Amino acid sequence: MMLESATIDWATIADEFPILSREIDGARLVYLDSGNTAQKPRRVIDAMSDFMRKSYAPINRSSYRIAGEATDAYESARAAVARLINAPAADEVVFTKNATEALNLVAQSWGRANLDSGDVVVLTEMEHHANIVPWHMLAAERGIELRWIRLTPDGQLDLTDLDNLLDGAKVLSFTAMSNVLGTLTPVSLLCERAHAAGALAVVDACQYVPHNVTDVQAWGADLVAFSSHKMCGPSGIGMLWGRMEILDAMPPFLGGGNMIDTVTFDGFTTAPVPAKFEAGTPPLVEAVGLGAAVEFLEDIGMAAIRQHEMVLTRYALDTLNERFGDDITIYGPDNVEVRGGVISFSFRDLHPHDVSQVLDERNVCVRAGHHCAKPLMKVLGVNATTRASVYLYNDNSDIDALADGLDGATDIFGF
């Protein structure tokens, strides 16, 4: 492999992902659904299997040697994640089940401790349900008020009214990159404005971390949620990073083993962060896989990955627009400086289910539906879109396969 060299041979990257060499009915797999979940490199698969073969044991509880090895492996995954996002300390990284649980943790723990009837939480119209429903739940329970940052016609955040929206707000919780539009939001600026208004800045970085250089300190964020499975790691583990001062002041979320300092018949005291938020046996094997995924991404370099995806996204936007003209509507900004490789579109008046069905016949995997962003669908004036999303293992030929598949849809439905 070429990973140590400065110029990367992208053609060989796909070889690291065993599933991408699978053929179905004699055709290769064209995986364009990484915004949903990313494929896994051999290194991650091997790390998990080696761990189970050699060092699998409980962590933090037993004195025998393999338990020590397992604890070290788990904690070194935490350190790897902290390094990836430039967190000041590994202990500020809390392992959860996924980004959804991380955001629920924020709403349930920070929210219940700090929000009451009439308090304001500001969200954006392009949030994933994972950053909407936990706040709706709190609104139903506590009577908090939700306000929404609206979108510009090209799918960016309309910040003209931001000061009014943030006036009196206690929380601003927003995505760093839309999972539908691909839009990259101005995270540092939003964190700064949130703080100026006295609000907590929560970032849903689920789509951002896997594809960009992330620096939570430069962002000035308070809490940041993301998922392993979108960054080449296994499913079943997610992360909440938070400034220690904030995590420290938050009450626990789930109660049970591992999160306590002591338990009596009368009550309990909590362990320090991060254990305070990691009740029960954690996703051990998954943490080891995640650690390997981080190392894999670091070896290639997040800046290089972002560069590769910018070029690929430009190619995709140009190819689709040139080949289909008015027959395709692509949502979100056209400028790849402010968007990632998530491309949602409407094709003729075909339903996304039909589009994705025809593409599947050619082994082109895309997502059709509302992408867990129903309020955003309403803003776009559609029920659903077709979404192709790229990652480091995709190249121009995958985009060509997508475009050829769309031609196939035209043939079947006869226009």
Added chain:
Amino acid sequence: MPGLEDLYREIILDHYRTPRNRGELESPPAIRADGHNPLCGDEITVYLALDGTGDDAVVSDIKIGGQGCSISQSSASMMTQAMLGKPVGEVRALARRFKTMMGIEVDDEQQSDADIALGDLEALQGVVKFPVRIKCAVLSWNTLLQALDTP
């Protein structure tokens, strides 16, 4: 792997391109029921006008509103054609027969259901080979049953 020709039969495409009985009925007097597919966000509205009461009431008019994919739209379109003029008892029986064809278990299945002719609706049989699309095919049927159960 089942081919797309099993799914997109000509008659299905025809009903998709030219859906029958689309529109609205004033409600009341017509019964209105809304259905949606939580997976994809498709929404469908069934407007049902009945002449008479109980199981002897006859479907005097039926209209479909909303949006959906070729499978849900063509299924709704063919359903309206099959239902027009039928007594409610037969409507329910046909719905049971259709859902059984889609591989869905119905609790009130009756022996005589097997004899019911599906006509054009047979074309939707291929959907069974594409399990994620079964929900699309039965969306309008469940919404119709919901309309019938509206007090």
